[in-house]
Amino acid sequence: MAEVLVLVDHVDGTVRKTTAELLTAAARLGEPSAVFIGTGFESARDTLAQYGAAKVYRIDDPAVTDHLVAPTAEVLAHLVDQTSPAAVLLPSSAEGKEIAGRLAIKTESGLVTDATDVQPGDGGGVRTVQSVFAGNYTVTTAVTKGSPIVTVKPNSIPVQEAPGEATEETITVPLSEQATTARITDRKEKAASGRPQLTEAAIVVSGGRGTGGDFGPVEQFADSLGAAVGASRAAVDAGWYPHASQVGQTGVSVSPQLYVAAGISGAIQHRAGMQTSKTIVAVNKDAEAPIFELVDFGVVGDLFQVLPQATTEVQARKG
Amino acid sequence: MNIVVCVKYVPDAQSDRSFESDHTTDREAVDGLLSELDEYAVEAALALNEAGDGGEVTVLTMGPEDAADAVKKGLQMGADKGVHVLDDAIAGSDAVASSLVLAEAIKKLGGVDLVITGLASTDGAMSVVPAMLAERLGLPQVTFASELTVEGGVARIRRDGDIASETIEASLPAVVSVTDQINEPRYPSFKGIMAAKKKPVETWGLGDLGVDASQVGLGAAWTTVESVEARPPRSKGEVVTDEGEGGKALAEFLASRKFV
Numbered sequence: 001m002a003e004v005l006v007l008v009d010h011v012d013g014t015v016r017k018t019t020a021e022l023l024t025a026a027a028r029l030g031e032p033s034a035v036f037i038g039t040g041f042e043s044a045r046d047t048l049a050q051y052g053a054a055k056v057y058r059i060d061d062p063a064v065t066d067h068l069v070a071p072t073a074e075v076l077a078h079l080v081d082q083t084s085p086a087a088v089l090l091p092s093s094a095e096g097k098e099i100a101g102r103l104a105i106k107t108e109s110g111l112v113t114d115a116t117d118v119q120p121g122d123g124g125g126v127r128t129v130q131s132v133f134a135g136n137y138t139v140t141t142a143v144t145k146g147s148p149i150v151t152v153k154p155n156s157i158p159v160q161e162a163p164g165e166a167t168e169e170t171i172t173v174p175l176s177e178q179a180t181t182a183r184i185t186d187r188k189e190k191a192a193s194g195r196p197q198l199t200e201a202a203i204v205v206s207g208g209r210g211t212g213g214d215f216g217p218v219e220q221f222a223d224s225l226g227a228a229v230g231a232s233r234a235a236v237d238a239g240w241y242p243h244a245s246q247v248g249q250t251g252v253s254v255s256p257q258l259y260v261a262a263g264i265s266g267a268i269q270h271r272a273g274m275q276t277s278k279t280i281v282a283v284n285k286d287a288e289a290p291i292f293e294l295v296d297f298g299v300v301g302d303l304f305q306v307l308p309q310a311t312t313e314v315q316a317r318k319g
Numbered sequence: 320m321n322i323v324v325c326v327k328y329v330p331d332a333q334s335d336r337s338f339e340s341d342h343t344t345d346r347e348a349v350d351g352l353l354s355e356l357d358e359y360a361v362e363a364a365l366a367l368n369e370a371g372d373g374g375e376v377t378v379l380t381m382g383p384e385d386a387a388d389a390v391k392k393g394l395q396m397g398a399d400k401g402v403h404v405l406d407d408a409i410a411g412s413d414a415v416a417s418s419l420v421l422a423e424a425i426k427k428l429g430g431v432d433l434v435i436t437g438l439a440s441t442d443g444a445m446s447v448v449p450a451m452l453a454e455r456l457g458l459p460q461v462t463f464a465s466e467l468t469v470e471g472g473v474a475r476i477r478r479d480g481d482i483a484s485e486t487i488e489a490s491l492p493a494v495v496s497v498t499d500q501i502n503e504p505r506y507p508s509f510k511g512i513m514a515a516k517k518k519p520v521e522t523w524g525l526g527d528l529g530v531d532a533s534q535v536g537l538g539a540a541w542t543t544v545e546s547v548e549a550r551p552p553r554s555k556g557e558v559v560t561d562e563g564e565g566g567k568a569l570a571e572f573l574a575s576r577k578f579v
Contacts, residue, residue, distance in 0.1 A: 011482065068460065068487055069450060080510065093462055094480075101447030102454040104415060110541035113416065113445045121521045131550070133336045133442075138548045145541040155380050181459035182493070185475075186486035200480060203578065216435060223349070225578065243500050249441065250356065250499045251479075268333060279576060280553070281569065287560070294553050297572040301561025309566025310573075317570065317579050 002086035003055070004030040007072070007099065009091045013040020015047040016198045017037060018091040021157040022129040023051040023164075025118040030086040030124060032164065033057060035079060037072060038065045041168075049166035051159065058170045063180055069095055073102035078173045078297055080107045085147050087126050089118065092151040093199075100151050109146025116156040116255070116276065125214065126150060134249070134268050135275030154199040155255045190244075192230070198245060201228035203258045204277070206247050208232035208270075210263015210303055213240040217307040218262050224314040228253065230274075232264045248273035262303045266291025283307065320374040320432040320469065322364040325392055325421055325452070328386035329442040336442070343411045343443055343537060343543035346383060353389040356437035358396070358504035361391040362541055363467055363497045365397045365505075371469065375399045377428060381420050385522070394474030394515035401520035402428065408525055411537025414443065418451035420535060423528035425456060433474065434494045438463055445507050459489035462496040483520040490527075 004026035009016040019034075033054040036044060040056055047054055051086045058077060064071040076088060076099065088103065092094040092114045104111035110125075117129035125144035132139050143150065198204065201294040207218035211236035215229070222229045231241035233248050247254055249272040258278035264270055266282070266289055274280070275294065287300045299306050330336045331351040337345045364376045378393030380386050381404035390401035404424055412420065433457075434497055440444040453460035464476035474493045478485045479500070507515070525532055533539060559568050573579045 013441070067513075068462075070453070070460070073454070097446050098450035098460070098462060101414070101418075101450035104541070105418070105451050105454045108541070111447070112542055113447060127545070132444075134332070136550055137338070138550055139342075139544055140546045140548075142543045142545050143541070144543070178457055178459075182461050182487060182489040184485050185488050189486045190482055190484065225573070243481070243498070244479055249444070250438070258573070258576070272332075275550075275553075279493075279578075281572070283565075283569070287558075290557050293555055295558065296553075296556035296576075297569065298556070298558035298570050299561050299565040301565040306561050306565040306569060309564075310569040311566075313567050313570035314573065314579050317574055319531060 002030040003033040003083045005076065005083070005085045005088045006032055006053070007033050007076065007090045007096065008034050008036045008044065009093070009096070010038070010040065010044055013043035015044045016091070016197070018152070018154045020047070020051040020159040021154065022089045022091065022152055023048070023053055024160045025152060025157045026087070026089055028118065029120055033083070033085070033167070035076065037075065045166055049164050050161055052162035052164040053166045055167050055169060058168055059173065061172070063175055066184055067180045069098045070102060070182065071175050073106060074175055074179050075173045076103050077106040080147050087148045087150060090149070090151045092153045094230040095164065100105055100149050100183055104149050107146050108283045109149050110143035111149045112141055113151045113167040114253070115150050115152050118150055118152060131276050134272035153253065153255060156166050195222065196226070196228045198228045198230055199252055199254055201256055203227035203253050204230050204247070204256045205262065206230035206232060206264060207235055207241070207262050208264030210235040211235060211240065213238065215241060217304055221260070221307045222309045224311045232270050261291050262307060264291055265289045266294065284301045288315045320368060320371060321430050322367065322374065322433045322435060323362045323377045323379050323425055323428060323431050324357070324360045324362065324393060324398065325434065325436045325448070326378055326380050327354045328352070328380060328382050328389035329354045329440055332441045337436065338547045341411065341550045342493070342547050351385050351388065353392040354437060356387060356439055356441060356499060357389070359497050359499050359501055360435045360437045361393045361398060362502045362504040366502060367467070367469055377402060379424055380404070381417065383410070390520055391414050393514060394518045395511045396505055397511055400518055403520060403522045404528065405522050406525045408532035408536050411540065412535045413542065414445050414447050414451060415541055416535040416539055418448050418455055420525070420528065420530060421448070422452055422455035423530050424523065427523070427528055429578060432491045433469070436494070436496045438496050438498045443454045449494050453494040456494065458492055458494050460494045461487045461489045463499040464495055464497045467497060467501060474561040499505045
């Protein structure tokens with residue numbers, strides 16, 4: 001069976017949930033081979049084995065991790081050349097997509113980004129599903145050229161445990177001079193919020209203009225549900241919440257089990273980032289807000305009244 | 320510096336966008352405009368040259384005749400000249416083919432210090448063209464800049480991710496993409512609009528770039544769209560008006576769906 005390369009998304013060996021999703025998808029197409037770049041492999045090994053990695057290609061070279069995307073694309077191109085994989089799967093992060101873009105050119109392979117599903121194609125290759133134009137259309141695409149390269153949106157694939165051997169193979173890849181020309185010179189980790197990561201969270205609670213800049217009720221409600229906190233563009237542009245938390249066309253796109261929009265009107269720019277959520281709930285003072293057209297449940301009311309009451313109620317139910 | 324800004328003419332995201340029968344984006348039924356996110360790229364280029372030693376800002380686009388409007392908007396904002404790659408064979412080009420055409424156009428322009436793009440187009444929204452351009456041009460890429468400075472031949476950006484804020488450097492020439500956090504794009508002034516009419520715009524065909532028609536367009540795409548379906552509208556659920564018990568009703572709903 002042909003290998004399927006999966007680029008492991010991790011922070012010092014702590015593997016992100018997207019990787020389990022990619023390994024699950026990879027098993028549909030062939031034999032999953034994880035590609036682990038950087039330090040901390042020991043803490044990652046069990047997770048990779050748990051979700052079916054038959055093999056793990058390891059490379060721990062600062063030249064790869066200190067430089068932006070280009071070296072990683074060279075590492076993957078080297079592996080594509082060596083293994084002729086049935087596909088290469090990467091997370092649909094900004095970085096994942098850029099690596100994929102370079103890899104597509106290098107290996108002359110078809111590329112699909114932001115896939116929400118990946119399946120084997122009828123006559124070989126892979127078939128992907130994407131949600132486009134603010135989630136208003138579903139596009140099915142066949143990728144047959146080369147070694148199909150697909151970036152997969154987080155929270156798209158139901159993960160399945162499938163024990164694999166995770167046999168290690170340490171590789172070295174000579175990098176071109178050109179690959180190491182964009183250098184990360186400084187890196188400031190953000191203070192951990194203790195909340196789940198926005199794109200991976202099962203529940204997201206977002207605040208918008210209606211918060212008036214006070215995200216307290218939004219954060220407290222999020223914490224009662226164990227949710228990540230997001231924000232609309234209006235709230236971010238007003239400087240009320242960091243840009244990294246922006247949900248929408250110019251921020252991140254999320255697909256959680258539950259999305260709660262508080263004080264967000266639901267402009268197309270915002271819908272583009274959350275419309276594929278499984279269940280949508282909104283709280284807004286304006287009964288005419290377009291967000292209510294999307295909801296499974298809505299409350300017309302003041303979020304400063306509704307959210308604290310809901311928070312208390314949720315906490316009481318949890319005991 | 321000589322800066323090229325790649326811009327895209329896209330169907331207005333506020334309208335009901337749809338597809339042609341061949342599954343390509345319908346660029347006729349909906350009014351087009353310069354992709355909003357590209358305005359930040361134009362502004363970044365203008366600001367760099369205004370603050371620095373000057374130089375030329377070229378707005379580069381590819382696409383049907385109407386795409387000239389995207390170039391025009393860039394010129395009205397203050398760019399010095401425009402290039403429009405116009406060729407029937409381009410229709411339906413994917414990101415791979417688009418990056419080829421843009422890369423060849425940038426090579427033909429020559430002497431480019433910096434290529435600036437937006438963070439994504441508002442239609443395809445893949446965010447891969449800057450990386451592909453860098454790959455094809457053999458240049459470093461520093462992307463998703465929320466700050467950009469150029470000093471001593473080095474481009475330095477700040478990139479704000481979800482777990483870290485990074486500073487990234489690359490020697491010029493380089494490809495940079497900028498986010499909507501980097502600046503506040505200017506509105507074209509009346510003077511700018513008038514001046515734009517006299518600015519040079521070159522129109523190039525594929526032949527001018529040494530690109531063969533077989534390398535671009537729908538037929539050359541490395542992926543094949545099999546089907547496009549409108550997502551069924553979400554059926555509107557229950558909406559209650561808060562009369563003192565709204566929060567409880569919300570918690571009740573969440574419990575009924577097993578979220579609590």
